[in-house]
Amino acid sequence: KAGVTQTPRYLIKTRGQQVTLSCSPISGHRSVSWYQQTPGQGLQFLFEYFSETQRNKGNFPGRFSGRQFSNSRSEMNVSTLELGDSALYLCASSFGAGSWEQYFGPGTRLTVT
Amino acid sequence: ELKVEQNPLFLSMQEGKNYTIYCNYSTTSDRLYWYRQDPGKSLESLFVLLSNGAVKQEGRLMASLDTKARLSTLHITAAVHDLSATYFCAGIQGGSEKLVFGKGTKLTVNP
Numbered sequence: 001k002a003g004v005t006q007t008p009r010y011l012i013k014t015r016g017q018q019v020t021l022s023c024s025p026i027s028g029h030r031s032v033s034w035y036q037q038t039p040g041q042g043l044q045f046l047f048e049y050f051s052e053t054q055r056n057k058g059n060f061p062g063r064f065s066g067r068q069f070s071n072s073r074s075e076m077n078v079s080t081l082e083l084g085d086s087a088l089y090l091c092a093s094s095f096g097a098g099s100w101e102q103y104f105g106p107g108t109r110l111t112v113t
Numbered sequence: 114e115l116k117v118e119q120n121p122l123f124l125s126m127q128e129g130k131n132y133t134i135y136c137n138y139s140t141t142s143d144r145l146y147w148y149r150q151d152p153g154k155s156l157e158s159l160f161v162l163l164s165n166g167a168v169k170q171e172g173r174l175m176a177s178l179d180t181k182a183r184l185s186t187l188h189i190t191a192a193v194h195d196l197s198a199t200y201f202c203a204g205i206q207g208g209s210e211k212l213v214f215g216k217g218t219k220l221t222v223n224p
Contacts, residue, residue, distance in 0.1 A: 031210055043201065043214040056209045090155060094210060100144055100163065102212065104156040 025093030142204030
């Protein structure tokens with residue numbers, strides 16, 4: 001069974017630009033969560049989507065947004081990029097309610113210059 | 114709000130030795146996860162512990178959970194170089210699928 005896929009894998013952007021990252025969960029999984037990993041702050045939760053609805057949101061500014069499509073694929077968008085947004089962005093998929101395994105994708109490495 | 118603390122943050126071991134990584138959490142967590150991360154890579158799921166007293170083993174790694182003490186441990190037996198990686202524990206924020214991670218333990222196993 002195919003794992004979680006994320007595109008693109010690497011991205012270089014300039015301050016002030018915006019970026020969209022994509023995550024395709026494991027087939028049948030309806031929950032997608034996004035995490036940001038930086039050396040200073042570690043792994044931090046961004047948001048979680050289940051059946052196209054945002055169920056939970058972390059403590060990130062409104063520049064970070066996301067959505068989920070009817071096929072469970074999810075996108076996250078970061079507008080007006082700042083240097084501090086440079087990070088590894090990971091998505092995790094699970095069945096959602098009643099399940100416990102969360103599987104992580106390979107991540108998107110975003111560098112903001 | 115759930116907080117997760119791991120210690121030690123850095124661990125240098127010799128091959129063949131045993132050691133334990135500790136994971137304390139501040140409030141009730143429905144379940145406790147352990148992940149491994151190699152440099153530049155994503156998170157690999159190692160264990161999910163669901164209930165008090167749960168113990169799981171895979172190869173040289175064994176994880177346990179004590180919900181009363183709010184403590185999980187990851188025990189490494191007879192370490193080998195291939196176990197060198199960063200290990201994270203994570204709890205679940207109540208009523209959500211939000212994982213709250215510890216800062217990670219960077220394990221280096223020296224020959």
